[in-house]
Amino acid sequence: MTHPLNSNTPRLPGRPKRSEEALPMDQMILRISSNLFMENGYEAISLQQIAKACGVTKASIYYHFENKAQLFTASVTSMTGMARMHTKRIMGQEGPLLDRLRELAEVKLARPHGDFETIMREARASLSPEQIQAIMASEEAITDVLTESFQQSMDRGEIRSGDPLFLAHTFSSLLMVGNREISADYNLSPSHLAHKIMDLFWHGVAPT
Structure with a gap:
């Protein structure tokens, strides 16, 4: 049995859902990143992957969160x-x-x-x-x-x-x-x- 945290290829969602697109950007980032962290773990997910899943740039992530x-x-x-x-x-x-x-x-x-x-x-x-x-x-x-x-x-x-x-x-x-x-x-x-x-x-x- 393989634990999701040990997967070499974390599962990333596609474009944000319409309901997520309607959220303020920081809330959309929080919702998507929480799903990614909970499904794949901390180390397996990078800010670049989160930015891609959110459909924004990495700079946009840093605008709202320091690290x-x-x-x-x-x-x-x-x-x-x-x-x-x-x-x-x-x-x-x-x-x-x-x-x-x-x-x-x-x-x-x-x-x-x-x-x-x-x-x-x-x-x-x-x-x-x-x-x-x-x-x-x-x-x-x-x-x-x-x-x-x-x-x-x-x-x-x-x-x-x-x-x-x-x-x-x-x-x-x-x-x-x-x-x-x-x-x-x-x-x-x-x-x-x-x-x-x-x-x-x-x-x-x-x-x-």
């Missing part, structure tokens, strides 16, 4: 900010916790992604302590939303009492397992994979 590390940090924090917004929307809906978690899993697994921890290990040497802290804080903001939802469900008696932060980290870790290679190995759609992961998270491995 690759700054662009990576902005891309990741922008992506996690959107993820927090979607997480908050889904978890704030009415209905059973299981249904909301399953919907959240389907949304996340529908988007191709590599192993974020591997990507961060690769990028860490190029990032400043402040940039690393900004990325960590943006991730923690998503965890906070999940933690609050688990605590509320515990207070309602919907799930047994425990450590809501531990549950949030466990749930997030299980979703990280569901990357595109595993989906392909088992020939599962994002929806089917989300159901399998949620069944394991919700029921565990003990016999019923």
